Amino acid sequence: MTSWLIRRILLLVPVFLAVSVVIFLILHFIPGDPIDNLLKVGSSPQARAEMEARYGLDRPLPVQYGIWLGKVLHGDLGTAIVARRPVADLIAQALPHSLALGGLALLFSSAMGVMLGVIAALNRDRWPDRLIMGGVLAGSTMPSFWLGLILMLVFSVGLGWFPISGARGWTSLVLPVLTIGLGGTALVARITRVSMIEASARDFVMLLHAKGLSPLRIQLAHVLRHALIPVVTILALRIGWILGGAVTVEVVFARPGLGTLLIKSLSQHDYPVVQACLLMLAMAVMLGTLLGDILQALMDPRVRAAMA
Amino acid sequence: MTFPFRKTLLSASVSLAALFAGAAVMAQEAVFVLNTSEVGAPTYNPIKATNLNKATTLIFDRLVSQAADLSYHPWLAESWEEAPDGMAWTFHLKKGVKFHNGEPFNANTVKEWLELFKASENAYMTEAVAEVQVIDDATVKFVMSRPEPNLLYNLSSSYMSVIEPKSYKELGDNYGVTEVYGTGPFKLESFAIGQETVLTRNDDYTWGSPLSKNTGPAKIAKITFREIAEDSTAFLELKTGGVDMLLGVPADLIGEVKKEANLAVLTMPGQDVYYMPINVTKPPFDDIKVREAAAKAINQEEILASVFGGIGSVADTFLISALPEGHVPDADKIHYDPVRANALLDEAGWKMGANGVREKDGQPLKVSLWTQSDSIFRRLTEVVQAQLKAVGIEAEITTFDSSMIRDQYKTGEQQLAVRSYNWDNADIVDWFFGGDRLGYPNVSMFNDPKAEELRAKAMTGSKNMEERVANFTAYHDYVLTQFPMAPIYQPVDAVAYNADHLVLPDTINAPGIGPVAIMDMEVKE
Numbered sequence: 001m002t003s004w005l006i007r008r009i010l011l012l013v014p015v016f017l018a019v020s021v022v023i024f025l026i027l028h029f030i031p032g033d034p035i036d037n038l039l040k041v042g043s044s045p046q047a048r049a050e051m052e053a054r055y056g057l058d059r060p061l062p063v064q065y066g067i068w069l070g071k072v073l074h075g076d077l078g079t080a081i082v083a084r085r086p087v088a089d090l091i092a093q094a095l096p097h098s099l100a101l102g103g104l105a106l107l108f109s110s111a112m113g114v115m116l117g118v119i120a121a122l123n124r125d126r127w128p129d130r131l132i133m134g135g136v137l138a139g140s141t142m143p144s145f146w147l148g149l150i151l152m153l154v155f156s157v158g159l160g161w162f163p164i165s166g167a168r169g170w171t172s173l174v175l176p177v178l179t180i181g182l183g184g185t186a187l188v189a190r191i192t193r194v195s196m197i198e199a200s201a202r203d204f205v206m207l208l209h210a211k212g213l214s215p216l217r218i219q220l221a222h223v224l225r226h227a228l229i230p231v232v233t234i235l236a237l238r239i240g241w242i243l244g245g246a247v248t249v250e251v252v253f254a255r256p257g258l259g260t261l262l263i264k265s266l267s268q269h270d271y272p273v274v275q276a277c278l279l280m281l282a283m284a285v286m287l288g289t290l291l292g293d294i295l296q297a298l299m300d301p302r303v304r305a306a307m308a
Numbered sequence: 309m310t311f312p313f314r315k316t317l318l319s320a321s322v323s324l325a326a327l328f329a330g331a332a333v334m335a336q337e338a339v340f341v342l343n344t345s346e347v348g349a350p351t352y353n354p355i356k357a358t359n360l361n362k363a364t365t366l367i368f369d370r371l372v373s374q375a376a377d378l379s380y381h382p383w384l385a386e387s388w389e390e391a392p393d394g395m396a397w398t399f400h401l402k403k404g405v406k407f408h409n410g411e412p413f414n415a416n417t418v419k420e421w422l423e424l425f426k427a428s429e430n431a432y433m434t435e436a437v438a439e440v441q442v443i444d445d446a447t448v449k450f451v452m453s454r455p456e457p458n459l460l461y462n463l464s465s466s467y468m469s470v471i472e473p474k475s476y477k478e479l480g481d482n483y484g485v486t487e488v489y490g491t492g493p494f495k496l497e498s499f500a501i502g503q504e505t506v507l508t509r510n511d512d513y514t515w516g517s518p519l520s521k522n523t524g525p526a527k528i529a530k531i532t533f534r535e536i537a538e539d540s541t542a543f544l545e546l547k548t549g550g551v552d553m554l555l556g557v558p559a560d561l562i563g564e565v566k567k568e569a570n571l572a573v574l575t576m577p578g579q580d581v582y583y584m585p586i587n588v589t590k591p592p593f594d595d596i597k598v599r600e601a602a603a604k605a606i607n608q609e610e611i612l613a614s615v616f617g618g619i620g621s622v623a624d625t626f627l628i629s630a631l632p633e634g635h636v637p638d639a640d641k642i643h644y645d646p647v648r649a650n651a652l653l654d655e656a657g658w659k660m661g662a663n664g665v666r667e668k669d670g671q672p673l674k675v676s677l678w679t680q681s682d683s684i685f686r687r688l689t690e691v692v693q694a695q696l697k698a699v700g701i702e703a704e705i706t707t708f709d710s711s712m713i714r715d716q717y718k719t720g721e722q723q724l725a726v727r728s729y730n731w732d733n734a735d736i737v738d739w740f741f742g743g744d745r746l747g748y749p750n751v752s753m754f755n756d757p758k759a760e761e762l763r764a765k766a767m768t769g770s771k772n773m774e775e776r777v778a779n780f781t782a783y784h785d786y787v788l789t790q791f792p793m794a795p796i797y798q799p800v801d802a803v804a805y806n807a808d809h810l811v812l813p814d815t816i817n818a819p820g821i822g823p824v825a826i827m828d829m830e831v832k833e
Contacts, residue, residue, distance in 0.1 A: 031715030256502035
């Protein structure tokens with residue numbers, strides 16, 4: 001297991017390098033540059049050339065990449081060109097908000113999704129199943145900014161239970177978490193239901209029934225354990241998505257976060273910030289998959305055996 | 309144990325009333341929402357920042373303040389004299405002014421501050437100042453390397469907010485983020501990037517700009533500036549009383565705000581101009597007749613009414629109406645004139661074809677019309693397209709992402725475009741039509757020898773303000789007669805506020821809602 005883990009972590013290094021090249025290139029190939037956002041009316045063309053030189057933007061791309069990567073490996077994310085702050089500071093400001101929102105949303109959608117999926121599977125093809133599956137389907141098709149505004153109208157404007165926007169205290173987290181979580185719930189519930197149904201048809205379930213175990217115990221203690229393996233894989237993949245994919249929700253609820261920081265700096269072509277944000281998100285996806293693999297190994301002895 | 313119900317209710321309501329009374333005394337507090345364009349400003353450091361929000365203007369004062377008619381008035385400088393040849397300026401500073409950290413503001417402060425400013429990327433604003441001489445504690449003299457009639461304008465800009473040099477040097481990059489010290493009517497209490505800024509009243513303040521009635525401490529004790537990127541969220545907050553004022557309301561929400569009984573809208577002349585640049589180097593627009601025809605095909609009144617709901621005003625020059633340099637002869641102002649547009653196109657050899665598109669030598673009059681992806685631009689551009697079609701010009705719309713369109717302009721391939729700018733100084737003519745900035749910002753690719761001559765005279769050949777106004781008027785006027793663009797529309801700056809909670813001054817003698825207005829603003833008790 002340990003040697004597998006080390007190998008698995010070492011494998012992340014080439015992936016990380018490849019991702020960093022892609023991020024760097026994509027960003028520098030899209031038209032537009034940060035200097036345009038810095039220049040104010042009245043400054044001269046020479047000032048532009050000076051600024052380009054100051055930020056090293058006049059050097060060849062491979063050299064710029066080398067400098068950037070070297071610094072990143074030393075833990076220095078650089079200084080934002082347009083925002084004029086150390087990038088690490090900007091990210092440190094945004095990340096806790098994203099982690100709180102994304103983490104809670106993930107927790108909500110896993111708990112809710114697994115529960116609904118189990119209920120639906122136990123009542124297969126009867127009305128609770130239809131109701132739940134219909135409900136989650138409707139929930140997952142609603143665009144999150146729209147769902148956010150609707151929740152806001154109902155719970156904040158209408159009932160006055162939660163603040164409309166902002167990031168003050170836990171009450172302001174409820175609606176954004178619901179908005180993101182409801183979309184994820186659909187996916188988790190559907191996968192849980194399908195894999196529960198699939199697992200129930202396996203031979204070992206028949207054996208358990210033959211041994212005289214109670215059907216509920218079979219479902220929850222044995223079938224669910226099998227069924228959760230694909231669910232965990234999906235959830236692990238969603239970690240990165242949830243950190244970056246919350247942009248629209250962050251904007252609607254006026255919350256700071258990695259998503260808003262990314263969009264803002266992307267529109268200003270603030271290269272160091274965009275690169276750092278994308279790198280964070282890529283790392284989140286990479287670590288998420290790693291976490292998923294480890295969890296799977298812990299849950300499934302067959303995977304563990306294959307690794308040794 | 310039975311309480312008489314009525315008595316309990318009575319005592320409860322009494323204590324509730326006491327609570328409200330207490331709250332009212334405390335209630336000189338207000339929550340403002342920053343304009344969406346100011347969301348995410350990462351620092352209150354006026355020297356380094358590229359984007360400063362409204363709260364900055366309350367933390368800092370400037371030497372000079374600007375009135376609604378864009379004239380200049382004292383602030384931290386009580387008075388000033390300009391040498392007749394424009395080579396020196398003497399500023400007499402207000403005495404007894406203190407920074408929030410107790411440091412005094414005096415002539416030395418100005419000297420140290422300008423030195424710091426000169427090392428910044430906004431240094432061009434003071435590059436004409438060769439040396440700052442401290443005459444006495446309250447007098448500074450700027451020795452100039454060349455006359456700079458624009459000096460007062462620069463000094464009134466928020467980037468030239470007077471900072472406290474000592475703490476600025478000590479705090480380094482943290483100045484403007486964790487701590488910030490100015491002389492302004494409010495002190496920074498807390499700042500969370502992208503979220504909110506809390507300011508508390510500076511009770512020692514007695515040196516406000518004379519443009520507001522109240523020059524002493526502000527009436528509001530505490531202001532929270534919130535950052536909300538989504539306009540509909542901000543509107544819901546205003547509607548439900550979560551916030552007291554939105555510092556920017558998009559035109560399409562103004563109607564919604566007006567429907568609410570407790571909300572009010574205040575509009576002030578804005579600093580934006582919407583216009584259609586015409587690339588003078590691309591046929592058929594290398595022919596001035598075709599340019600004039602395209603410019604005069606734009607029906608500004610119709611656009612004002614149909615696209616902008618009648619809010620704002622039409623533009624007939626390149627500059628906002630408040631600027632004196634916009635006062636060009638009426639004949640040179642660009643107005644809708646379909647008869648003239650059609651006649652000019654006929655004259656230029658473009659004859660009306662069968663399908664309503666003009667033709668010359670078998671070629672149809674088809675041009676490209678670029679715009680950016682924001683919805684207001686798309687709507688406006690469609691109307692412009694229809695208006696061009698009415699005189700026989702077929703324009704094909706291409707939409708670019710707003711952050712990419714500048715790079716597209718640099719290719720010089722554009723023919724027509726619809727865009728806008730935000731600026732309140734005549735030097736914007738130099739910025740968008742200067743021959744050394746072809747592509748972007750000079751989207752029109754305009755490079756005319758006579759214009760360059762007038763431009764040089766306007767930019768560096770003026771000794772004082774009157775000369776500068778005259779020179780810029782001549783330059784602006786000449787540019788208009790060459791039709792490198794068609795002016796379209798001037799929006800207003802609109803703020804929406806809760807009239808049950810906020811009292812705004814009757815007149816605001818400033819170019820926008822800023823410190824002058826907020827000093828006179830009151831919270832209803």
